Amino acid sequence: MTITDKTEDDLLLDGFFEAARAPVPAPDAALTLRVLADAGRELARQGLPAAAAPRAQTGWFGFIGGWPSLSGLAAATAAGVWIGFAPPASLSDVTSAVLGDDLSVSVFSMENLLGTEG
Amino acid sequence: MNASADQWSEAPDEALLVAFGNGDAEAARILTSRLLPRVLAQAQRMLGNRAEAEDAAQEAMLRLWRNAGNWRQGEARISTWLYRVVANLCTDRLRSRRSVGLDSIAEPADPAPSAAESMVDQQRHRALSDALAQLPERQAQAVALRHLEGLANPEIAEIMDITVEAVESLTARGKRSLVALLAGRKAELGYDDH
Numbered sequence: 001m002t003i004t005d006k007t008e009d010d011l012l013l014d015g016f017f018e019a020a021r022a023p024v025p026a027p028d029a030a031l032t033l034r035v036l037a038d039a040g041r042e043l044a045r046q047g048l049p050a051a052a053a054p055r056a057q058t059g060w061f062g063f064i065g066g067w068p069s070l071s072g073l074a075a076a077t078a079a080g081v082w083i084g085f086a087p088p089a090s091l092s093d094v095t096s097a098v099l100g101d102d103l104s105v106s107v108f109s110m111e112n113l114l115g116t117e118g
Numbered sequence: 119m120n121a122s123a124d125q126w127s128e129a130p131d132e133a134l135l136v137a138f139g140n141g142d143a144e145a146a147r148i149l150t151s152r153l154l155p156r157v158l159a160q161a162q163r164m165l166g167n168r169a170e171a172e173d174a175a176q177e178a179m180l181r182l183w184r185n186a187g188n189w190r191q192g193e194a195r196i197s198t199w200l201y202r203v204v205a206n207l208c209t210d211r212l213r214s215r216r217s218v219g220l221d222s223i224a225e226p227a228d229p230a231p232s233a234a235e236s237m238v239d240q241q242r243h244r245a246l247s248d249a250l251a252q253l254p255e256r257q258a259q260a261v262a263l264r265h266l267e268g269l270a271n272p273e274i275a276e277i278m279d280i281t282v283e284a285v286e287s288l289t290a291r292g293k294r295s296l297v298a299l300l301a302g303r304k305a306e307l308g309y310d311d312h
Contacts, residue, residue, distance in 0.1 A: 009297045012309065016249075016300060017265045019242035020166065024159040031172050035154055035179045039138070039146035042183040 139186035164208040166247035212251035257292035
């Protein structure tokens with residue numbers, strides 16, 4: 001079908017389909033950690049502790065303690081992201097007073113998390 | 119990147135899933151980086167809502183992890199299987215919108231919309247998603263796979279486990295229903311010029 005063959009109905013739907021096909025942002029760290037935490041829980045549920053797998057203890061993953069640590073890390077990361085977006089006034093006052101107004105701490109970048117560095 | 123990651127980087131998804139089923143956690147990390155973006159995008163396009171899409175994507179990946187122990191290489195492609203799972207999860211979620219009705223269409227529904235979407239596009243996306251919710255589930259899935267994912271009819275037939283002719287029929291009926299559902303809202307969704 002060429003563009004000139006399209007009916008008014010086709011053109012109407014094309015507009016909706018095009019809107020829905022807008023680029024979707026990549027998964028953020030919080031979602032990625034939720035998914036990895038699920039994977040870890042599933043291994044544990046099946047009696048396959050990932051700690052037994054040598055590969056699981058390499059790099060950043062082993063450094064943070066393997067799968068058991070992921071649930072807590074996911075929650076902590078989500079909380080950290082939220083605090084970063086909306087710091088309570090009291091927290092903001094304290095950090096500003098002690099550390100100054102500009103403070104940014106990054107423990108894990110997405111590159112580290114996804115192992116895409118280097 | 120460490121040696122084991124290099125070892126797995128070229129492996130097919132199916133081999134990685136079998137490795138995960140045998141307890142290899144590195145395989146899960148690589149599969150997540152490969153598959154989650156596409157899974158999330160499919161859910162977002164169908165649902166028009168980021169939070170719902172993230173929940174559906176997480177659930178789809180969880181089902182993948184749970185199926186790892188039973189996965190046999192050569193039996194199915196993970197990409198095909200995931201398209202089916204995500205489509206099913208999304209139509210389940212869309213079904214819950216039916217009681218809301220079409221009156222809510224075109225309201226800004228996503229508290230965290232994609233920066234790439236204009237306000238009009240957000241409204242049209244949400245309107246389309248709500249209209250898909252009114253369709254029979256198989257019609258909604260066929261339309262979404264064809265026109266939102268851009269898949270060819272034979273691939274959709276494989277995903278939905280039906281014939282190509284059935285895909286064509288579902289898609290045609292689904293589009294007719296969508297036109298009927300959306301035509302009355304052209305003006306409020308920026309179609310004055312048509």
